[in-house]
Amino acid sequence: MNLHEDIQRIRQMMISEEMVQSDAWKSIKKTLDILKKKKKVLILSCSNRYNWDEKNLDIPKSKMIAMYLNDELKDSVLIDVSELNIVPCEGNVSRKDGNSCGLLKAMLKDKKKNPSGDHRCWASYNNPKDELWKISKELFESDAVVFFSSIRWGQTNMFYQNLIERLTWIENRHATLGESNLVKDIETGFICVGQNWNGENVTETQKEVHKFYGFNPNDDLYWNWQYTKDVNDETEKSYKDSHKKFIKDTKLPEEK
Numbered sequence: 001m002n003l004h005e006d007i008q009r010i011r012q013m014m015i016s017e018e019m020v021q022s023d024a025w026k027s028i029k030k031t032l033d034i035l036k037k038k039k040k041v042l043i044l045s046c047s048n049r050y051n052w053d054e055k056n057l058d059i060p061k062s063k064m065i066a067m068y069l070n071d072e073l074k075d076s077v078l079i080d081v082s083e084l085n086i087v088p089c090e091g092n093v094s095r096k097d098g099n100s101c102g103l104l105k106a107m108l109k110d111k112k113k114n115p116s117g118d119h120r121c122w123a124s125y126n127n128p129k130d131e132l133w134k135i136s137k138e139l140f141e142s143d144a145v146v147f148f149s150s151i152r153w154g155q156t157n158m159f160y161q162n163l164i165e166r167l168t169w170i171e172n173r174h175a176t177l178g179e180s181n182l183v184k185d186i187e188t189g190f191i192c193v194g195q196n197w198n199g200e201n202v203t204e205t206q207k208e209v210h211k212f213y214g215f216n217p218n219d220d221l222y223w224n225w226q227y228t229k230d231v232n233d234e235t236e237k238s239y240k241d242s243h244k245k246f247i248k249d250t251k252l253p254e255e256k
Contacts, residue, residue, distance in 0.1 A: 024225045024249040028065060031189065031221055032072055035144060038187070041076040042142040043069060044135065046160035047150040047193075048082035061193040061225070061246050062148040068252050069146070077138050082159045084131040089165040090123045099176050102169030108133060116140050118182055121169045132166050144187040146221060151194030151202055164209065171213040181214040189221025195242060197231045199224035225249065 035041050045067075047060035059067070063080070070078040093101040100106075106122045108114040113133035118140060124130045139145055149160035156164075174181040190206040192199060203224045210217045227242035247254055 022249050024246075025251040027223045027225075028068070028250060028252075031146070031191070031223075032069060034218060034220060035069065035073055035076070035146070038142075038144040039075060040142045040144070041069075041073055042135075042138050042145040043076055043078040043148070044081055044145065044163070045078065045148045046081045046157060046163060047148065048157075048159060060150060061243070062150055062191060064252050065191060065193075065250065066146075066148045077142070079135060079138065081135070081163055084134060085129055086132050086135075086162055086166060087123050087127045087130045088162060089168065090126070092122050093168055093172060099172065102172040102177060106169070113137065120173070121166065123166060132163075135163070136167075139186070140182065142186060144189070144218075145215075146189040146191060147206070149190070149192045151192055151197070151199050151224075151226070154198035154202070156192065156202060156206065164206075167213065174214055175212070183213065183215050186215055187221070188215040188217045191221070192224045193246070194224065194226045195239065196226065196228045196233050199226040 043066050045060075045063040047062045049058050049060050049063075051057050066078060070076050092106075093099050101122070102120045104120065106120045106125050107117060108119045108121070108124045110133070113119070115137065119133055119136045121132060124132050147160060147163075149156045151157070155161070170183055173179045188210045190203055190210070192203060192206075194202075203222050207217050207219075207222045225246060227245060228238065246252075
């Protein structure tokens with residue numbers, strides 16, 4: 001290794017160490033303090049993991065935070081979004097004949113699935129096996145909802161993105177159809193975990209998305225943990241070390 005390569009290696013090491021977060025436990029504590037004051041909290045975990053060994057479960061980092069908060073709260077509901085059958089958005093918000101998202105005739109006609117009568121989504125209407133209702137039913141009964149996601153290639157993962165697209169009818173109801181805002185009193189948060197790229201930007205973007213939807217975002221409930229901001233650190237060692245660092249930074253138990 002020549003002098004130039006050596007200097008570059010040291011520089012990258014310094015960047016990596018400088019950017020690693022170490023006080024995520026403070027954010028978890030603040031989050032918990034806020035949520036304990038709520039009547040009912042909906043916790044939506046959107047990260048997945050395949051497990052080869054049932055005796056040695058690998059739980060996504062963001063889900064570990066979600067599980068911890070759920071255990072500490074008295075009145076909360078935890079839903080693993082990745083385990084639900086939520087079909088993709090049909091894109092009815094931009095049809096050639098106009099925006100038909102969230103129309104009254106798209107109401108899910110099932111008292112058990114839609115007791116409030118406010119679930120209006122054509123994808124649910126057209127797909128009897130769709131399970132978005134399991135989320136909307138709890139959402140409309142909650143005064144706070146916190147979304148959890150992993151960062152994959154600089155964006156939220158597919159489970160969160162699919163979910164937020166499927167909730168478009170909530171925004172469309174008041175923004176386009178001129179009806180009431182169903183979620184104006186529901187406080188929101190977004191907590192995500194990533195390896196090395198774009199976590200802060202994703203978090204800020206989702207806060208803006210939630211504002212557009214009509215939710216009431218709480219700044220203290222929007223935060224992310226990211227192992228490093230060295231976007232070029234794709235080493236196997238980095239990925240292995242990130243889990244240990246996450247446990248250390250959050251002070252969470254590895255197994256629940």
